[in-house]
Amino acid sequence: VSARLINGRSARSIDSDDRGLQYGDGLFETISCVSGRPRWLALHLERLQRGLARLRIAFDQLAALRCEIEALAGGEERCIIKVIVTRGTATRRGYAPSGDETATRIVSRHPWPEQARSPAQFRVGVAAVCLSGSPILAGLKHLNRLEQVMAQMECADRQLAEVLMLTATRQLISGSMSNVFLVTEEGLITPDLTECGVEGVMRRVVLESAASAGVRVAIRPVWLQELPAVREAFVTNVRLGVQTVDSLDGRALPDAGFAERLRRLIDAHTH
Amino acid sequence: VSARLINGRSARSIDSDDRGLQYGDGLFETISCVSGRPRWLALHLERLQRGLARLRIAFDQLAALRCEIEALAGGEERCIIKVIVTRGTATRRGYAPSGDETATRIVSRHPWPEQARSPAQFRVGVAAVCLSGSPILAGLKHLNRLEQVMAQMECADRQLAEVLMLTATRQLISGSMSNVFLVTEEGLITPDLTECGVEGVMRRVVLESAASAGVRVAIRPVWLQELPAVREAFVTNVRLGVQTVDSLDGRALPDAGFAERLRRLIDAHTH
Numbered sequence: 371v372s373a374r375l376i377n378g379r380s381a382r383s384i385d386s387d388d389r390g391l392q393y394g395d396g397l398f399e400t401i402s403c404v405s406g407r408p409r410w411l412a413l414h415l416e417r418l419q420r421g422l423a424r425l426r427i428a429f430d431q432l433a434a435l436r437c438e439i440e441a442l443a444g445g446e447e448r449c450i451i452k453v454i455v456t457r458g459t460a461t462r463r464g465y466a467p468s469g470d471e472t473a474t475r476i477v478s479r480h481p482w483p484e485q486a487r488s489p490a491q492f493r494v495g496v497a498a499v500c501l502s503g504s505p506i507l508a509g510l511k512h513l514n515r516l517e518q519v520m521a522q523m524e525c526a527d528r529q530l531a532e533v534l535m536l537t538a539t540r541q542l543i544s545g546s547m548s549n550v551f552l553v554t555e556e557g558l559i560t561p562d563l564t565e566c567g568v569e570g571v572m573r574r575v576v577l578e579s580a581a582s583a584g585v586r587v588a589i590r591p592v593w594l595q596e597l598p599a600v601r602e603a604f605v606t607n608v609r610l611g612v613q614t615v616d617s618l619d620g621r622a623l624p625d626a627g628f629a630e631r632l633r634r635l636i637d638a639h640t641h
Numbered sequence: 642v643s644a645r646l647i648n649g650r651s652a653r654s655i656d657s658d659d660r661g662l663q664y665g666d667g668l669f670e671t672i673s674c675v676s677g678r679p680r681w682l683a684l685h686l687e688r689l690q691r692g693l694a695r696l697r698i699a700f701d702q703l704a705a706l707r708c709e710i711e712a713l714a715g716g717e718e719r720c721i722i723k724v725i726v727t728r729g730t731a732t733r734r735g736y737a738p739s740g741d742e743t744a745t746r747i748v749s750r751h752p753w754p755e756q757a758r759s760p761a762q763f764r765v766g767v768a769a770v771c772l773s774g775s776p777i778l779a780g781l782k783h784l785n786r787l788e789q790v791m792a793q794m795e796c797a798d799r800q801l802a803e804v805l806m807l808t809a810t811r812q813l814i815s816g817s818m819s820n821v822f823l824v825t826e827e828g829l830i831t832p833d834l835t836e837c838g839v840e841g842v843m844r845r846v847v848l849e850s851a852a853s854a855g856v857r858v859a860i861r862p863v864w865l866q867e868l869p870a871v872r873e874a875f876v877t878n879v880r881l882g883v884q885t886v887d888s889l890d891g892r893a894l895p896d897a898g899f900a901e902r903l904r905r906l907i908d909a910h911t912h
Binding site: 371374376381382383384385386387388389390391392393394395398425426450452454456463464465466467476478480483499500502503504505506507512513514515516517518519520521522523525526538546547566 | 642645647652653654655656657658659660661662663664665666669696697721723725727734735736737738747749751754770771773774775776777778783784785786787788789790791792793794796797809817818837
């Protein structure tokens, strides 16, 4: 962490009674910043607001939050800004909010990860750790991320770049830290996220770029047994952008054309 | 909070980069203390250790933690001690732990809740908010508690004392802050928790007391459609003990005999 603002002030710590720690009662955003500016900030703030409404967290500091993000990004060639908004310090014990909490906002700046962390070959497998379906939380980037933590441990143990996560009924949802797109004879497909998963900002950028270029993307439930028919796959998040998957479950994928085209489209739109 | 120790020192705040806040990457225990002593401390610490092993959190401060709990409980007629152990401050960005984190432990003392919070009639309904199944996390009292937070908001909206939570497939798991026991013609039943739910310390005390008295308890999957046949129900946690349910989904329950018998058994064993 190279800089941190907590409720607008330079600080490093929060009350240990914060409901964000006690219950994961909050949301976060991970924002890619280039040439001093946060990319896709409007989309990040929109998802954040959708999450706040869903969790019924009162938050009237959006304008201040936006300023803080822009201030921390300013002057940096390339960095990551992480935002956390929690329901705030507990005003009583127990899961039920009292309703009189004041939301906590944390904005922190992190160096852009070194290339060393992105392997030459982007090898992807299917995680043994399952994602649990929770329609009430689906789509949100909330702070309950133990399944992703467990999946990332598995990913490291298996020396993979990313693992794909399934529900208990073998429905493919996403990577552990990314969304996923697949190409089969049917064309470009990405999993439906109404049961669980995070609606990534990069996923949305890809979907909008594809739509504007007339590239059809099917958003539908995808199942484990469809993976052998996949000819191309890529994962997306704001750090990786559109990342081609070189091998899936040990099988080298022959194609990378959709990812290349989408990268070009997105680069063209972002300037 | 009337007293708090963080890593053994009197403190109020933690690093906002703690993985407990970032991802809910940790566990907690809520301990009932009477006459200066934590009750069922061995069971709490055993569950905590099971959780730490499952999450692969290295923690070598169990003896210190035990001392801190006993120190905060000492001299208090009646209080709640809450313990949180997280994987510690992140040493790099991202879900994957680096493996060189140092666990954070937080021990806080809270006043025993006033009677006002326990209504005269303990009315229970079935929550619309579902529990998601996650076998890898089932049984643990981990920090990912947004579903319980949402369920408790629903509980407050509906002016109920507790809500029972189902999986998406209508399997009954527990209350939002308690375990549940039901009595039908079959006898005493409590839901199987291999798919999800928390293995409560009070649930275990009830099961062990029942076993020692020769009262048979069936631990099996329980389904929503079984509720109309229920004649008695009680919920358990270390604060409520064995709490009789007066009405379930608007229907007054005729019996309370099992709960009374178990309360007597537990009181007899605890002295």
